[in-house]
Amino acid sequence: MVTSNFDYFAPTTLDEATSLLSRYRGEAKVLAGGHSLIPMMKLRLAEPTVLVDIGKIDGLSYVREDGDGVAIGSMTTYRELETSSLVKSRYPLLADAASKVADLQVRNRGTIGGSLAHSDPAGDLPAVVLAIGGSVVARTRRSSREISIDRFQVDLLTTALHDNEIITEIKLPALPSGTGTAYSKFHNPASHYAITGVAAVITVSGGTCTEARIAVTGAGDKATRARRTERILKGKELTPAVIRRAASRAAAEVQDTLNDDIFASAEYRTHLTQVHAQRAIEEAAAAAG
């Protein structure tokens, strides 16, 4: 399989890159790690005529403190996330999820910006960032905006990003003390993407759950907050019974778009989502306590 013809640009500054995107608006695609885009191009499911490779731009790959929170450059690879001491200490689930993406070769190339922008229904990081909360910083030639992660994933392979925008950074908020996190994934035996993945960020104070953000990937058409699950957890003591009941609602939000394929029927996915919601919540609750 070979791609169709395209022109390739490798700008060294963001200004150049955003200018190219404006100039070829509608025809151009940003190329980051290439691990989603290039397979799509080889299958001719994507046929951009211009590629703007942002890999040669300095300063897009970092993990650093940013006020109370942490800022992550969009070109930061999974491997960098998985080994970053800052990520490991502040958002253990992000490091863990990054380490569960495919294999080392993929993790050395794939980027957090690419993962969010691609919004694969079975991608790991969209759910994790959704559970942490925060925002995506997007730039055009002229302006820059912050998009809340809760409004970022729009639909199957579709985000709130405009086609002249480049993600430059992901901003993650500080997690309150008493917060535990976990990511529980059931991987597809062929692709190693998530058949289902549940990210849980849970804050416990004085024995009750004060905050819970639970996000599910793999089951439906995009990463989605499991709000019913969150509601059941919030304000309660996290007893096994509460956790079980909350987990049983984990697939409720994606009910209408449940994936059904040769690896997992919709029924089995629903079940797996519940199992992994339970595991993620238990682990996050234990870490929070």
Added chain:
Amino acid sequence: MATALFGDSVKRTEDPRLITGRGKYVDDIRLTGMTHMAFVRSPYAHANIRSVDTSAAANAPGVLTVFTGADLQEQLGGLPVAWLLPDLKQPPHPPLAYETVRYVGDAVAVVVADTAYQAADAAELVDVDYEILPAIVNAEAATKDGAPQLHSEAENNIAWDWNISGGDYDEAIKDPDVIVIKQRIVNQRLIPNSMETRGVVADFDSGRGNLTLYTSTQIPHFVKLLYSLVTGHPEQKIRVVAPDVGGGFGSKISIYAEEIVCGIVSKQLGRPVKWIESRSEAYIATTHGRDHITDVEIAGKKDGEIVGIKVDVYANIGAYLSTFAPLVPTWLFGLMLGGVYKMPNVVCRVWGVFTNTTPVDAYRGAGRPEATFLLERMVSRFAQEIGRDPIAVRRKNMLASHKNGRAVTTGVMYDSGDYKGNLNKALEIFDYRGFRSEQRAARRAGKLLGVGISTYIEITGAAPSAVASSLGAQAGLWESSNVRVHPTGKITVYTGSSPHGQGHETTLAQLVSSELGVPMEDVEVLHGDTDQGPFGVGTFGSRSLSVGGAALFNSLGKIKAKAHTLAAHLLESDPKFVTFEGGSFAVEDIPDKSMTFQEVAGAAYGAANLPPGMEPGLEEISFFDPTNFTWPFGTHICVVEIDEDTGQVSLVRYVAVDDVGNVLNPMIVDGMVHGGVAQGIGQALTEQAVYTDDGQLLSGSLMDYALPSADMFPMLEVDRTVTPSPVNPLGVKGAGECGTIAASPAVMNAVIDALAHLGVKHMDMPATSEKVWRAIRDAKETQRAARAAARRS
């Protein structure tokens, strides 16, 4: 330093080049004036071709020419079959379809352009008008009246109806003590996935009229012969080269349409033509494996004595007969149904059935994995039904050990075996009793732990040519070797076998080194180039050492004999008193009277002083045709744990004790076993080709076809027993496929064992998480219902 003949784990000499990117595969071949070919393939499983419009493609940038099936119809014969069965239906198999396409991937046209990209772009512009026909993918359904028909020659899509039997099964089951257990077992279709896909470079030299065909194949000499038969191109004007070949697993033992078409087109254009198969293309255009729907019965008595097995198979052979398709599900399957057991009665019937799917041919193990799976699954099933331990049942029925020939019910003669000794060794390594108590404790703690065993035997080393011929082979299956000693005493060996990952360059150099007492570095092993050595057969069916190595051993014997005579002559001694040791000829008891092998070689070419009648030079050829197949056997034991919540199966332990006769390089044999076991486990747990009812392949990429990955495996505990084979001078048996054959039933028996207390008795492969989860759920539901019913009554 020379190596020892047996037991030296010399590191593979081919690896430095292969793992540092300096191997030379077909795609590495770049010739002046090279053109590139892309195939236009049918997107439909069954359709008539109304018309093909090539004009847009022909006018696309860089395009040199476009051919349709109709354009080449005259010059292309049908693809041949190398194995015949009684009353085999052989519908035409055109390399390019011109009237009807019969599977997704069937080629209808080719585009040749200056670059591969231009060819691929232009191939998309070929406009084929298809009249879509109903398709059929299931082999059993295809035989029913009213099913879509693929070929007018094959009524009800049946290519053959083959059977064998031994003993009298029907009579045996009349015994009132005999119980019969029936099971339908589906051995799913697999897709081979060699690391290197196929590829061809055809280079026609219009000056001499010679064609060179570089192709990623396991059988370069057969490709030469068959190319000549199909196209009429004289055989002496064809050279076929299989350069480094990145795996095959049986999927490269066929003559393929692409080889023929590339050759023809190169001749027409007068320029070299390259075609490299993409991975997506490989999924649909390269042969698949397995795909049996089987009804099996095993019959036995309460005390564990097995009296017989009866098997009916619908073997799916895809849309056309691939080169060895008639052999794989028949002889290579049926002959193995007795296993290592006395098994006095065997009945087997196999229908080969055409369907609208990619053709099916050999895949690692080829026929034996299907047979062994049935047998080993059913023996464990039988033990479960009569409430006895699966190992006790195996032991009770096992053949006694034998050193030289044991006739069995299926009519063949096993060469040598010590089945109980092998089983005992495996059990000792595994600690079976210890495991059973661990399992009881695990069950009490709510864990699902299971052990599975398979005690297999298989058939390798094809073949005694006369036997193969009587079974339908259309060619001899001996092997050739050529040993050329150079004047400096360095050695070039040509083997007719054709490695594609097995490490022949190392093992065969080891053989030469140990036999002639020369350092391995002095030995160059060549293969795969039909101009470099005598006609050969190739590598498949774990035959390269037991047949090809034996041929080499015999050539070396001739070399030694001639060198010995010459050395004695030069040392002025009676040959009786000349010894050959450590690479040097010496006269007994006269310490300073000696000559090195190299000096003798020099003298053979110098020819200044040869014994009367001796020809100059030192070069020998041997063809070895064995008197029997070789029959490796062994015991594999596997432990799995099942996650009850998700159904996911994890491998906990894997013990493999194989007996492949004498072992030259243990490290290479271990590697073979590792790879084989991994493939068998892949079939058991993850792999399956999935077609929609209308013939679209859903599992058509590495993202959709679940090959096993390294993170699934525990450390494999590999050991051996050694029962030399009496049928070749090295006492070796084939080692390339046993792992695959043994592993699938061992793993599935373990999965069933883990669930047996819930009442689960069978599950088809692959044991995917969902399938296991459903089995647990259904079993528990049944148990609950039974308890409720018990309470009510």
